[in-house]
Amino acid sequence: MGQTPKELEPARSVLHFFGAEVRRLRLGLGMFQADLGKALFVHKDLVRKIETAERMPSDELVDQCDRVLSAGNGLRRLLPMLQRERTLRLTRDTTSATVGFRSAATDRPVLDWLLSSTQDARRWRAGEEGRAAADRLRQLRGADHVHGAGQTYADVTEIFGHRLDVLATGAPRVATGYLELAGYEAVDLGADGLAQQHYLRALEIVTRCGDRLYGGYLIAVSLAHLALHCGDPDQAARLAAAALRGIEHQSTPAVRAAFRAVLARAHARRADQAACAAALLQVEVDLARSRPAEEPAWIGYFGEADLADEKAHCFFDLGLHELAQREASRAVTLLEPHxxxxxxxxxxxxxxxxxxxxxxxxxxxxxxxxxxxxxxxxxxxxxxxxxxxxxxxxxxxxxxxxxxxxxxxxxxxxxxxxxxxxxxxx
Known part of the structure; x- marks a missing residue:
């Protein structure tokens, strides 16, 4: 008597989706697990483990499944996501410093930032140079929005080879701008560990130069969003909270709103609806108090469209789908076409x-x-x-x-x- 197939949750992860797709395609061809195993030259138990998301398939096995099941590249297309998921699992299972994103790697740099002095902040502002580099950075940010990191990352990182150290000394804000964009684009390429390196290098520069506010942004928005992206809402919440404490005497309303929006996302991911609602309410209060002329230029992007985006993700994670649909639709309506x-x-x-x-x-x-x-x-x-x-x-x-x-x-x-x-x- 055959066993009842295990219930799958395709949306739980790409691995679960892959297993569900293999099962669907196999059944569509009228094949048993043993039949597929024979065609793939593997044991039927491996097929079972693949279908139930108990085993991560190798790249070769994904390719073979796509061919044998006539998936028309539908399974091969999942390879980059499966490779990233494999890296995240390996990161959780090892203490190696060379593997992917590591939550613990942010602890010391954030502590250094919290303990740093802001006495040099005026020198940071007064020593701006590299206008040509700043203009190029603005162009690359615009191109990134339109075309994605696959088209622009190489241009962004080209500066690292021969100009970043010079900019870090003479125009540190431009240097950190390049590093922040490089981190954002590395996330967009699925290279989470590389993104973390870029962000932490930027944080090192701002800590040394005394720009407490922008350092808080790198911690609460860049690094905390990365932690969320890598499945660690606890670390995201810690980072956002640390940044809010570190800038409490220097912050502006829009900056606080952006930080608290990430905190709300972390609460939602942890299924803490009350804490998420409280954080979102404070975000709205902060935004209502914001005066664009009094805000730093780098936070100018955070407005109603980005707040709607953050809310939509919060409500989706909390299972409040009518609200999620409303905010996602609102975000799409408010977003600029580029x-x-x-x-x-x-x-x-x-x-x-x-x-x-x-x-x-x-x-x-x-x-x-x-x-x-x-x-x-x-x-x-x-x-x-x-x-x-x-x-x-x-x-x-x-x-x-x-x-x-x-x-x-x-x-x-x-x-x-x-x-x-x-x-x-x-």
Whole structure:
């Protein structure tokens, strides 16, 4: 008598989605696990473990599954996400300093920042140089929004080889701007450990130069968002809270709002609805008090569109899907058209929330818009969000509209950017 197949949660992770897809494709071909194992030259127990997300498949096995199951690159397309998930698992299982993102690596630099003096802050502001480099940085930020990191990361990091040390001395704010953008783009390439290196190097510069406020931004927004992205909401909450304490005598309303928005995200990820609601309420109060002329230029991006984005993610994580859909839709409406990657991510989040609400027809319609946005940018993050969106719809794979959507994704996104692209920090 056969065993009842284990219930899968395709949206739990890319590994779960991969297992669910292998099972779906196998059953669609009328194959038993033993049949697939024979075709793959592996034991049927390995097939079972792959399908139930108990075993991480090798790159070769993913390729073989795609071929044997006639997936049309649908499984191969998951390789970059699976490689990242494998790295995150390895990071959790080792103390090696060379593997991916490590939460503990931020502790000492953050403590150094907290204990640092701000006496040199005026020298930081008065010693601005490198206007040409600053202009180029603005151009690269704009290109990143439109095209994704796959198109711009090499240009951003080119400066590391011969100009970063000079800028760090003569124009430290420009140097940290390049490093912050490089970190953001490394995340967009799926290279979380590399992103952490960029951010920590930027934090080292601002700590040395005494810019307490921007250091807090690197901790509460850059590093804390990275911790969330890597599945560590506890570390994200600690980082955001430390930054808020460290800038309490120098902060401005918009800066506090941006920091507290990340804190709200961490609370939501930890399923603490009350703490999340309290943090979001304070974010709104802070934004209402903000006066753009009195805010640092680097926080100017954080407004109603970004707040709606943060709220949508909070509500999605808390399972408040009507609110998540409202805020995701609002974010898409408020976002400027050139922020294509953010449009892809928020539209995909909207579709995923609709799928969880069992509004499948509407979800498929919104999902097509998300795929269209993602198809125009070389962005691992937007591709990853598309995969998670498709995972939400996987339980309804027998519906014609979901099958059509899956085929549409396969056509519009034939390949995804590799997580091996960025290389090493110079």
């Amino acid at each position: 922020r294509v990657r953010r449009l892809a991510i928020d539209t995909a989040l909207h579709a995923a929330s609709l799928a969880r609400s069992r509004q499948i027809e509407h979800a498929c319609a919104i999902a097509r818009q998300a795929i269209d946005h993602a198809a125009t940018v070389a962005s691992f993050r937007s591709a990853h969000r598309i995969v998670l969106m498709l995972a939400e719809l996987q339980p309804y794979a027998d519906r014609a509209d979901v099958r059509d959507l899956t085929e549409y994704a396969r056509t519009r996104l034939p390949s995804l950017i590799s997580s091996e692209g960025p290389g090493r920090l110079p």
